[in-house]
Amino acid sequence: MAAIGLETLKQKAIAMYDILVKAYGERPLKPPRRTPMVELIMTILSQRTTAANEKQAFDQMWARYGSWEAIRDADVNELTSLIAPSNYAESKAPHIKATLARIIEERGEASIDFLEDTNAEEGLIWLMSLPGVGIKTASLVLLFNFSKSVMPVDTHVHRVSQRTGLIPLKMTAEKAHVALLEILPAEPHILFNFHVSCLRHGQQICTFAAPKCPKCPIKHLCDYYRRVYIPKI
Numbered sequence: 001m002a003a004i005g006l007e008t009l010k011q012k013a014i015a016m017y018d019i020l021v022k023a024y025g026e027r028p029l030k031p032p033r034r035t036p037m038v039e040l041i042m043t044i045l046s047q048r049t050t051a052a053n054e055k056q057a058f059d060q061m062w063a064r065y066g067s068w069e070a071i072r073d074a075d076v077n078e079l080t081s082l083i084a085p086s087n088y089a090e091s092k093a094p095h096i097k098a099t100l101a102r103i104i105e106e107r108g109e110a111s112i113d114f115l116e117d118t119n120a121e122e123g124l125i126w127l128m129s130l131p132g133v134g135i136k137t138a139s140l141v142l143l144f145n146f147s148k149s150v151m152p153v154d155t156h157v158h159r160v161s162q163r164t165g166l167i168p169l170k171m172t173a174e175k176a177h178v179a180l181l182e183i184l185p186a187e188p189h190i191l192f193n194f195h196v197s198c199l200r201h202g203q204q205i206c207t208f209a210a211p212k213c214p215k216c217p218i219k220h221l222c223d224y225y226r227r228v229y230i231p232k233i
């Protein structure tokens with residue numbers, strides 16, 4: 001990004017942050033909503049899946065096995081059936097087993113608490129080396145559980161960032177993890193609240209099929225509103 005453009009984007013990002021946090025509420029980053037291991041495995045289950053189905057898949061899996069070691073040793077077909085409420089269960093089941101096997105073998109226990117003492121880059125590299133773990137899952141675990149300065153980009157954060165012009169329209173979600181970090185303050189509390197409020201905004205107002213632009217509190221900052229919505233009315 002050019003230097004002048006970057007400063008403008010930083011101002012826009014913080015203006016959006018202030019408005020969205022007022023609209024959707026500011027939340028504490030701590031305590032984490034889940035333990036790191038539960039966050040990691042539930043986030044794998046959440047990929048391309050609703051929150052309700054993610055929870056049902058996890059609850060069925062945990063009710064049957066009751067420990068990470070038992071899930072590691074589970075029959076893959078049985079595990080696939082149990083997590084079937086989650087989409088792509090047939091690929092997630094072997095990924096979960098392999099991820100647990102790797103963690104237990106490498107760390108000597110079913111724990112990733114050591115990430116507390118790594119920096120964000122080391123943590124991302126390690127987590128993304130696990131089967132089934134991409135940059136979004138790794139970033140969620142590092143921000144939500146270890147307060148690292150990373151920016152998880154889910155489909156809502158991606159869409160809101162594209163439409164408002166924080167990132168180019170054609171930028172992938174993977175690249176947006178890095179681009180948004182360049183324009184947001186490297187403060188975990190702000191990154192967390194930016195993520196959560198963009199997610200809420202994408203679910204409630206800036207929806208995929210029909211964004212409710214007239215109701216939007218950040219429309220004066222939005223490229224889509226100026227270039228697409230206004231010319232149509």
Ligand code: SF4
Nearest residue numbers: 206211213216222225
């Ligand atoms: S003005 Fe419309 S497109 Fe822009 S952020 Fe708001 S809802 Fe989304």
